[in-house]
Amino acid sequence: MKLRWSRTLTLLPALALALGAATVPAAAADPSPATTPAGGAAQHPTRTAAGSGWNNYSCKPSAAHPRPVVLVHGTLGNSIDNWLGLAPYLVARGYCVFSLDYGQLPGVPFFHGLGPVDASAQQLAAYVDRVLAATGTEKVDLVGHSQGGMMSRVYLKFHGGADKVNTLVGLAPDNHGTDLNGLTRLLDHFPGAKDYIDKLTPGLADQIAGSDILNRLNEGGDTLPGVHYTVIATKYDEVVTPYRSAFLDGPDVRNVVVQDLCGLDLSEHVAIGLVDRVAFHETANALDPAHATRTTCLPG
Template sequence: MLPWLGRLLRPLAVLLLTAAALAAPTGTAQAASAPSTGWNNWSCKPSAAHPRPVVLVHGTLGNSVDNWLGFAPYLVHRGYCVYSLDYGQLPGVPFFHGLGPVDKSAGQLSAFVDRVLAASGAAEVDIVGHSQGGMMPNHYLKFLGGADKVNALVGLAPDNHGTTLSGLTALLPYFPGAADLISSKTPGLADQIAGSPFLAALNAGGDTVPGVQYTVIATKYDEVVTPYRSGFLQGTGNNVRNVVLQDLCPLDLSEHVAIGLTSRIAWHEALNALDPSNAERTTCASVFD
């Protein structure tokens, strides 16, 4: 196979192999994620400087710990109460979450936010999500009453309008049974394909809701959410800010995974969205902040 063709087909192969692997018989035991360090501290009380807890929402095939090993301590060190949840679990599949139906995952987020508000005494939370974790909360905000409980939603490479996987989802009809396999075994993946019924319903009548401030931070090197601008929101009025990571720092080569795991440029811009009154311009030098 030509090398370039192999690179193009790899994301589609991962999609199909994931669904196929999960179709195989498995046990039902769920392995718990390792305990986090410095966050998910249920005795944390928000300060006057940072009055809203931050809820971190992992991406597809992620979990509440691994997705946030860098960013969660970054926020805790700056005085935030930080919490992360697991969602979209499938029976017998430990650690790799975000595979269940997205609307059901939004229900899990709703319950988790209620728990955070009850423990912290705060009136609202802010949400930062990576990939599906930046898109899924939109369902919570729009259909599950989340708009009254959330001040801001920050998406790191979110797939708000789905993904084509570099156009490879168009090849699914040429693999007999592939689309049905993905839909039945990993519905969370199927929901994220551009043009899916879930996304059509989610974005009908507008892709934002009043009262919530939205920030989308995308990377032009995204190989998972394609085209990368499909993560951008339209919104109404001035409630949306769409940012390309390389417009902040051309030297940041982060792709889909790294924008959440290691990009301090993206983290700095997310921090600005959480505390806009004290925002500082994000540049390549922000990596040292």
């Protein structure tokens, strides 16, 4: 028994890191609840400085960009670190941009997205309602990285989001789960490992291909009427494998591989959400398709 648990505990960190490697957390980021807007400078000085220009609840969308954009981080990410590249990029282009923390576990700061995916989707639902009330708009656009792209679809399908979302952009989302290049299949060789992950980090278990939540999510089709979908993937993804499991099938879907737009792009799972300007440009195109411009290796 001791040997079995030794193997299990050896496997769990690898699974956690592989499924969740979304960002490198900043020590000063504040783990505020998902439905709470960023506080003032006296309460959260680092968050306010880091998020300058976004999470501004007095922002009113313009005629050019009439919908607020809600950014949904990945596993082990948070509302600031995951978006240090994309949030300022969108703010500079005139968008009202917001980001939330979700899937928090008690006693685990900074590293979020570990709670059950369905519960996280309910947190997103509450947050979107808060943003809609603050901005006076009827719909938002969502941009989700990794789990954030898939979990947003749970919100759309099961928690009323389809009527409140115009566009969903997924950056390396695990829409059909992941096998981690076969690593998840090793769980069967470690008695108790699946139960251990389900109990301690259900958000990880929910992302394994074939999980109950993924089966329910994709049953009957990948998309919902009225929502525009864009998936931006990288063939170098080492977390969502195979990388094409990110893609959606249905009407009003655009599936993109960044290397098809720029053969020099070497971004993997983390970089596509954090620093990849090709992915950022494609995101901007998806949010404003009427003014989309060609994406190259040197996008604007």
